[in-house]
Amino acid sequence: MKNIWLIAWKDLKGYFVTPIGYLVLTVFTVLMSWMFFSSVSNVLMSQQYGRPAPGDLSVVMQPVLGNMAVIFLLMGSLLTMRLIAEERKMHTLELIFTSPLRPIEIVFGKYLAALLFYGVMLAITLIYPLILKSVGTIHLSQVFAGYLGVFLLGASFLSLGLFISALTENQITAAAVTFGLFLFFWIIAWITGPSDSVAGKLISYVSIIDHLSNFIRGLIDTQDVIYYLSFIFFGLFLTTQAVESQRWR
Amino acid sequence: MIKVRNLTKLYGTVKAIDNLNFDVKAGEIVGFLGPNGAGKTTTMRILTCFMPATSGDVQVAGFDVFENAYEVKKQIGYLPEVPPLYGEMTVRTYLTYVAKLKQVERSHISQAVNRVIERCHLAEVQNRITGHLSKGYRQRVGLAQALVHDPKLLILDEPTVGLDPKQIIEIRQLIRELSGDHTVLLSTHILPEVAQTCQRIIIINEGKIVAVDTYAELSQQLRKTDKIELHLQKMEGAISKLKAIPGVIEVSAIPNQEHALLVECQVDEAIRNKISKTVVEQNLGLLEMKVQTYSMEDVFLKLTTDEKGTAS
Numbered sequence: 001m002k003n004i005w006l007i008a009w010k011d012l013k014g015y016f017v018t019p020i021g022y023l024v025l026t027v028f029t030v031l032m033s034w035m036f037f038s039s040v041s042n043v044l045m046s047q048q049y050g051r052p053a054p055g056d057l058s059v060v061m062q063p064v065l066g067n068m069a070v071i072f073l074l075m076g077s078l079l080t081m082r083l084i085a086e087e088r089k090m091h092t093l094e095l096i097f098t099s100p101l102r103p104i105e106i107v108f109g110k111y112l113a114a115l116l117f118y119g120v121m122l123a124i125t126l127i128y129p130l131i132l133k134s135v136g137t138i139h140l141s142q143v144f145a146g147y148l149g150v151f152l153l154g155a156s157f158l159s160l161g162l163f164i165s166a167l168t169e170n171q172i173t174a175a176a177v178t179f180g181l182f183l184f185f186w187i188i189a190w191i192t193g194p195s196d197s198v199a200g201k202l203i204s205y206v207s208i209i210d211h212l213s214n215f216i217r218g219l220i221d222t223q224d225v226i227y228y229l230s231f232i233f234f235g236l237f238l239t240t241q242a243v244e245s246q247r248w249r
Numbered sequence: 250m251i252k253v254r255n256l257t258k259l260y261g262t263v264k265a266i267d268n269l270n271f272d273v274k275a276g277e278i279v280g281f282l283g284p285n286g287a288g289k290t291t292t293m294r295i296l297t298c299f300m301p302a303t304s305g306d307v308q309v310a311g312f313d314v315f316e317n318a319y320e321v322k323k324q325i326g327y328l329p330e331v332p333p334l335y336g337e338m339t340v341r342t343y344l345t346y347v348a349k350l351k352q353v354e355r356s357h358i359s360q361a362v363n364r365v366i367e368r369c370h371l372a373e374v375q376n377r378i379t380g381h382l383s384k385g386y387r388q389r390v391g392l393a394q395a396l397v398h399d400p401k402l403l404i405l406d407e408p409t410v411g412l413d414p415k416q417i418i419e420i421r422q423l424i425r426e427l428s429g430d431h432t433v434l435l436s437t438h439i440l441p442e443v444a445q446t447c448q449r450i451i452i453i454n455e456g457k458i459v460a461v462d463t464y465a466e467l468s469q470q471l472r473k474t475d476k477i478e479l480h481l482q483k484m485e486g487a488i489s490k491l492k493a494i495p496g497v498i499e500v501s502a503i504p505n506q507e508h509a510l511l512v513e514c515q516v517d518e519a520i521r522n523k524i525s526k527t528v529v530e531q532n533l534g535l536l537e538m539k540v541q542t543y544s545m546e547d548v549f550l551k552l553t554t555d556e557k558g559t560a561s
């Protein structure tokens with residue numbers, strides 16, 4: 001655990017030695033705030049047209065959470081592109097792999113760094129439900145479910161991104177491939193055929209976005225949780241295999 | 250300290266190293282000498298558990314590198330070909346981070362870092378960013394990094410590459426100081442380096458060990474024949490007359506030099522005496538006669554070209 005933390009802390013600090021950490025935080029916060037205000041104004045607008053005020057303000061958060069996932073889809077690859085690719089390029093992989101650490105500790109440490117950074121990104125946006133709470137009633141448990149979904153979705157992306165970063169020494173390649181794969185997992189359900197066919201069910205199950213909708217509506221379904229957790233596990237497993245196998249070649 | 254048996258490594262179908270066998274005793278400084286691409290780095294990467302071997306056994310400090318990599322890694326300080334620096338860290342934070350990676354006890358870390366900063370003469374750059382350092386300093390930080398946990402075994406891959414002559418002398422001095430309490434295996438393709446720093450030399454070429462011995466022994470062994478350079482006024486009949494002397498193995502004209510001959514004969518002063526007598530008796534006009542000595546470069550060239558693959 002000490003070793004995982006050692007790697008994680010170094011990489012977490014690493015986000016802030018280049019502008020990338022500040023950039024991602026700033027852009028994400030600005031975009032999310034814009035989306036929050038537009039969601040608030042939409043609700044206010046509909047009230048002007050005579051619709052009743054929502055009894056539960058968590059409906060304001062629903063589109064915000066959905067958009068949060070989209071924004072992270074666009075930015076997530078920036079968090080993982082550097083993690084292993086850069087170590088390979090700078091030859092520091094030789095240092096960490098000849099230190100008394102297990103490969104899995106290295107992979108977990110790097111993943112933890114990305115996850116913590118992502119956690120900070122999400123934590124900043126918690127201010128929106130708090131604002132809503134100060135002006136009306138809001139079921140925070142529903143909002144919490146939404147956040148859990150967005151967090152798990154992002155965590156899945158990060159595990160995939162880490163795997164890609166382990167395959168190359170070029171950050172840009174890592175970012176581009178990761179982004180392409182994110183997008184693919186997102187749009188995979190667009191070709192869904194009749195939803196009762198086996199293929200249709202399968203595609204819908206694989207699609208990373210279909211599992212998010214329940215969370216955003218405030219429902220935590222174990223099937224969705226298991227999907228994301230197995231996605232993460234698989235991503236980390238592949239990453240470990242990739243860093244190990246490079247030494248075998 | 251190091252025990253290597255039948256070590257082979259294949260990259261695809263290319264044999265990078267082929268059936269290596271050697272030992273390094275505790276406290277020794279051993280030089281790993283070979284041209285570029287001989288398999289030095291590959292061997293070192295296997296010893297440091299960075300890379301597994303295709304076949305063969307390697308033991309470091311009694312632990313198998315494959316089965317007990319964790320223990321082996323604790324014993325080793327490794328300076329790779331390119332110093333593994335994080336360009337954004339200062340020298341001190343970097344060395345502290347490495348100390349933590351190498352599982353140095355928390356209470357000893359700052360002491361250990363101070364020790365290597367002093368030992369590698371890094372005091373004046375300790376708060377500079379490693380990415381901004383000159384090649385010489387980067388190399389020294391790399392060496393400090395390998396020493397920070399006071400390992401029993403140091404593996405240094407071309408430690409003096411890219412340094413200026415003064416720095417090279419300093420680094421060699423430092424390496425010599427390490428002998429005794431540390432075992433050092435260093436690789437190089439520069440010959441004077443091994444002659445100056447190492448007690449024993451392992452010469453490797455195309456993945457095979459060509460020779461393992463001390464410098465003195467190696468140059469001795471090579472002198473199975475004497476080579477004598479002759480400069481004569483008259484060349485007519487000289488070759489046949491010289492060849493007729495018992496003990497003379499080969500006589501040939503030295504290319505690009507007029508009136509010069511190279512006589513290869515058995516190591517025996519009587520034969521040399523006979524050669525000079527013959528030259529004088531035949532009235533060939535002796536201008537110069539000298540015995541060629543072997544420099545380290547010749548040892549190396551001879552071992553890696555003429556006697557390729559025949560371990561002696």
